[in-house]
Amino acid sequence: MDLALAEARAAAARGEVPVGAVLVRDGEVIAAAGNRTLELADPTAHAEVLVLRAACAAAGSQRLPDCDLYVTLEPCPMCAAAISFARIRRLYFGASDEKGGAVENGVRFYGQPTCHHAPEVYSGLAGRDAAELLKAFFRGRRA
Numbered sequence: 447m448d449l450a451l452a453e454a455r456a457a458a459a460r461g462e463v464p465v466g467a468v469l470v471r472d473g474e475v476i477a478a479a480g481n482r483t484l485e486l487a488d489p490t491a492h493a494e495v496l497v498l499r500a501a502c503a504a505a506g507s508q509r510l511p512d513c514d515l516y517v518t519l520e521p522c523p524m525c526a527a528a529i530s531f532a533r534i535r536r537l538y539f540g541a542s543d544e545k546g547g548a549v550e551n552g553v554r555f556y557g558q559p560t561c562h563h564a565p566e567v568y569s570g571l572a573g574r575d576a577a578e579l580l581k582a583f584f585r586g587r588r589a
Contacts, residue, residue: 447516447540447572453480453493454518454579460485464583467493467517469501469510469534476513477501493517494525498532509533518576520547520569526555530563537565540576 453466457480468478479496483489494517502508514536515529520543529537539549548555549567556564 447518447538449475449478450493450516450518450540451572451575451579453478454576455480457481457493458579458583464579465493465517465519467497467515469497469513469515471510471513476504476510490524492522492525494521495528498528498534502532511535514538515565516571518572519543519580520549520551522546523548523553523555526553529565530555530561533563534565536568538568538571540569540571540573541580542569542573 450466450468453468454464457466458464462481462484466480469476477497477500479493481493482491482496494515501510501513509532511533513534515534516538518540520539520541521529526548542550544551550569555561556567
């Protein structure tokens with residue numbers, strides 16, 4: 447999660463919402479990214495989607511069943527669906543997102559009967575650090 451937080455800090459430094467994600471297989475980092483929606487002018491360029499794209503390209507497969515994803519913020523509906531479609535084994539996330547989250551909040555994507563695959567979910571990992579990073583970023587934007 448430390449690497450995901452570093453990716454989130456780098457995203458903030460670029461003016462992006464500070465969310466970072468890291469994909470791991472057998473203890474090895476396969477891909478890491480922070481949000482790049484502004485830089486790429488792409489509303490789908492969330493950290494989770496970027497690491498899934500990179501890892502799938504490297505693996506030559508749309509499925510990553512032996513991988514674990516670490517992300518600093520609870521995934522949104524789009525990212526939750528992408529995680530499901532990629533067949534990610536475990537999802538670890540830091541801060542909860544009551545407004546935009548889709549795992550433990552909102553639509554609770556993995557609990558829906560239409561969800562094809564639900565990863566094991568572990569929330570709150572470095573949650574305070576992730577939440578503070580987001581709060582500081584938005585405080586600075588309002589100032």
